[in-house]
Amino acid sequence: MEEKMILVKYEDLLKEKNYTLIDVRTPKEFKEEPIPGAINIPLLLDEERVDVGTAYKQVSPEKAKELGVEAIAKRLPDIFREVQKHAKGRLAFYCARGGMRSGSMSALFEALGYTTWKLEGGYRAYRQYILENIKTYNKDVKYIILHGKTGIGKTKILQQLENKGYSVLDLEKMANHKGSFFGGVCEKEEQSQKKFDSLIFDYFYKNKPQYVIAESESKRIGNVYVPEDVFQSLGNGVHLSLETTIKNRVEVIREDYAGATVDELQKCLDKVGRYIGKEKYEEYSQMLKDNKIDELSEVLMLDYYDPLYQKSIEKYIYDSEIFYETIDEGVEKVVRYLNEKGIFGKEVTE
Incomplete structure (x- = not known):
């Protein structure tokens, strides 16, 4: 037989x-x-x-x-x-x-x-x-969302929190994108929607978290979209406002894009150019050609990205506002907030 x-x-x-x-x-x-x-x-x-x-x-x-x-x-x-x-x-x-x-x-x-x-x-x-079970696993998870302007170091704070054993949902890492016009620079490859969804499911299945710490995201990150239930949870979570000095923000940007070529940065600047006018575009392009990267980072953040994100920042009521001058200080203050709420990490050892 x-x-x-x-x-x-x-x-x-x-x-x-x-x-x-x-x-x-x-x-x-x-x-x-x-x-x-x-x-x-x-x-x-x-x-x-x-x-x-x-x-x-x-x-x-x-x-x-x-x-x-x-x-x-x-x-x-x-x-x-x-x-x-x-x-x-x-x-x-x-x-x-x-x-x-x-x-x-x-x-x-x-x-x-x-x-x-x-x-x-x-x-x-x-x-x-x-796709069915992302909804199921996400349903009762408490979300704690970090908000802040470009260069604030949210991703670096998330990484340190994860190292301390906190439940971190790093959507930008899963998406291979930092979330802005420059977000795909220094990433290995573009992410597919199907692989992105798989990574999210895998995270929920393996960790089965009661809470997650994530950063505020748009529906679209690079060329992938956050699943609707997860996106709704991002908006309905507990919100923390992060702020730091412009000096620290420039340092974060410098570190994040240290491996970028001038051509890669120019292509991203070309996309920004659609929204800033010819005069500013030419000014910013010249700064890039002159290798004035720190100056360019500062002016782009203050003149373009900060006004762009201000409306999004104003949408939420914040449970706490945290100011720091270094990433380590920011991590320390976020941990203090979490501990006060009864949320503790478990130090991860190698």
């Missing part, structure tokens, strides 16, 4: 501990929309999948299958070695919709003596599950 392939739903997979999650889609698919914790061992490489798809449309399904089998056959020794290298416990395979790619891999390695699962519905079912 033919043995029926064992399917597993993602919510059931979460309850397991001893397994290896293997994504058999192309490297491109995996990069844009991975499941956190999965490894990529593709059946077809990016170019091979394009060739198969072209054959399917322009020749016939049979020709596409022939090309696919030929490409996979050449890769089987490499695939087997990769699985051997990473295999720990049961093997759980998935593809886009839980179809032929993950099914064939699951059947093959079952025949080779491994214990396998196929993720039911593949990545598509996984994504539906996490």
